[in-house]
Amino acid sequence: MKVEQIYTGCLAEAAYYIESDGExxxxxxxxxxxxxxxRAKKDNAKIKYVLETHFHADxxxxxxxxxxxxxxxxxxxxxxxxxxxxxxxEDGEILKLGKVKIKVLHTPGHTMESTSFLLIDENGIENGxxxxxxxxxxxxxxxxxxxxxxxSQEDLAGHLYDSLQNKILPLPDSVIIYPGHGAGSACxxxxxxxxxxxxxxxxxxxxxxxxxxxxxxxxxxxDGLVAPPQxxxxxxVMNKMGYQSIDDVLDRGLQALSPEAFEAAAEETEALxxxxxxxxKFATGFIPNSINIGLDGxxxxxxxxLIPDLQQKILLIAEPGTEEEAVTRLSRVGxxxxxxxxxxxxxxxxxxxxxxxxxxxxDANDFAKLFYSNENLxxxxxxxxxxxxxxxxxxxxxxPLDFINQHMAELKNNKKYYLHCAGGYRSMIxxxxxxSRGFDEVVNINGGFAALKGxxxxxxxxxxxPKTML
Numbered sequence: 001m002k003v004e005q006i007y008t009g010c011l012a013e014a015a016y017y018i019e020s021d022g023e024x025x026x027x028x029x030x031x032x033x034x035x036x037x038x039r040a041k042k043d044n045a046k047i048k049y050v051l052e053t054h055f056h057a058d059x060x061x062x063x064x065x066x067x068x069x070x071x072x073x074x075x076x077x078x079x080x081x082x083x084x085x086x087x088x089x090e091d092g093e094i095l096k097l098g099k100v101k102i103k104v105l106h107t108p109g110h111t112m113e114s115t116s117f118l119l120i121d122e123n124g125i126e127n128g129x130x131x132x133x134x135x136x137x138x139x140x141x142x143x144x145x146x147x148x149x150x151x152s153q154e155d156l157a158g159h160l161y162d163s164l165q166n167k168i169l170p171l172p173d174s175v176i177i178y179p180g181h182g183a184g185s186a187c188x189x190x191x192x193x194x195x196x197x198x199x200x201x202x203x204x205x206x207x208x209x210x211x212x213x214x215x216x217x218x219x220x221x222x223d224g225l226v227a228p229p230q231x232x233x234x235x236x237v238m239n240k241m242g243y244q245s246i247d248d249v250l251d252r253g254l255q256a257l258s259p260e261a262f263e264a265a266a267e268e269t270e271a272l273x274x275x276x277x278x279x280x281k282f283a284t285g286f287i288p289n290s291i292n293i294g295l296d297g298x299x300x301x302x303x304x305x306l307i308p309d310l311q312q313k314i315l316l317i318a319e320p321g322t323e324e325e326a327v328t329r330l331s332r333v334g335x336x337x338x339x340x341x342x343x344x345x346x347x348x349x350x351x352x353x354x355x356x357x358x359x360x361x362x363d364a365n366d367f368a369k370l371f372y373s374n375e376n377l378x379x380x381x382x383x384x385x386x387x388x389x390x391x392x393x394x395x396x397x398x399x400p401l402d403f404i405n406q407h408m409a410e411l412k413n414n415k416k417y418y419l420h421c422a423g424g425y426r427s428m429i430x431x432x433x434x435x436s437r438g439f440d441e442v443v444n445i446n447g448g449f450a451a452l453k454g455x456x457x458x459x460x461x462x463x464x465x466p467k468t469m470l
Contacts, residue, residue: 010298422449
């Protein structure tokens with residue numbers, strides 16, 4: 001028996017590969033099928049099942065393409081109603097995989113179809129449980145993401161409590177917890193950086209498992225939640241109803257365009273020009289009205305948070321050689337309408353003699369002098385509210401990037417705004433958005449809060465340990 005976690009850091013998502021005696025199961029695969037197919041081929045194994053723990057909200061699963069390409073059966077737990085062929089398993093049903101068994105445990109709460117899969121080895125020993133978003137390391141799944149549910153988040157949290165008490169916690173302490181996500185995912189509020197653990201350890205250290213009553217559990221789990229990213233319910237619908245093949249998405253998106261063709265496509269289709277370069281490189285020269293979301297950061301999550309329409313046509317400005325990765329990562333969160341990329345990247349645009357814009361920047365020490373000599377400076381700390389509440393510079397207001405689309409009207413385009421986040425990635429996103437919307441005077445503070453704090457020149461609020469990372 002083999003069990004492998006296939007972890008994708010930019011989404012903090014864990015898929016799983018299980019193999020026994022030439023048969024394999026894939027749990028919660030990402031959009032692209034090739035890595036799973038190649039892994040099975042390495043073992044000369046046939047993929048028998050694609051197990052889905054629930055209709056995911058934070059990414060588009062690859063279950064449909066993987067099933068179509070391998071003949072594997074898609075399996076959901078009780079109450080799931082997908083818009084395509086799948087086996088809807090009963091609670092307690094046993095799925096045979098080579099010499100091992102997988103027991104279906106219906107664990108509603110995160111969503112009502114949420115299901116965990118208990119792995120029973122060749123000797124009949126309960127080895128591990130794949131909990132999806134029901135139980136994380138250090139946390140549990142948030143109960144406010146169900147699509148079109150008539151249940152409140154309090155109701156769902158109550159169901160989650162019952163699921164944990166009746167299905168997960170009765171298992172032996174030695175059982176390994178294989179969750180669907182780790183730290184950085186918005187599917188939980190305070191997950192551990194560890195991506196597996198024993199149930200015994202989680203009994204001791206997971207805050208949500210310390211609750212002595214259902215009421216205490218519900219209050220604890222709901223405390224610190226904020227509105228989820230806008231793409232979550234849209235991804236859940238795609239996972240439930242189906243989607244276009246990743247092969248078609250890649251064919252459409254990997255069209256190399258000359259500067260002239262790129263410019264024409266942007267004008268004719270009203271496509272969003274998305275610059276994927278490092279923020280520092282972007283600041284020194286970019287195509288006017290393009291938006292910077294760096295591919296090396298939590299790229300897909302920020303695209304999903306900030307671009308409201310999944311049907312939005314997108315044109316890419318990328319470092320040459322990274323275009324396929326970019327189109328793939330966009331498709332993982334449901335953005336399937338990339339229509340091409342700038343051939344040769346920004347250098348080809350510059351060589352063509354076309355217009356270039358830039359973002360003004362300032363280092364932390366110079367900003368300190370400016371800040372304490374000018375009472376009327378407009379400065380925005382664009383970190384999440386939880387980060388800001390934990391510690392911030394006295395006199396600087398919070399304007400979270402997460403909710404810029406809802407609060408854009410509060411900003412005035414005749415003002416000069418100085419922006420900082422934690423390290424510079426998010427503030428450049430914000431600066432590029434403001435520039436594209438007619439804010440001519442925007443200044444990015446290099447190094448963000450870390451650099452500002454490091455100068456020892458600012459008055460800070462007293463540090464408070466954050467209770468949520470949302």
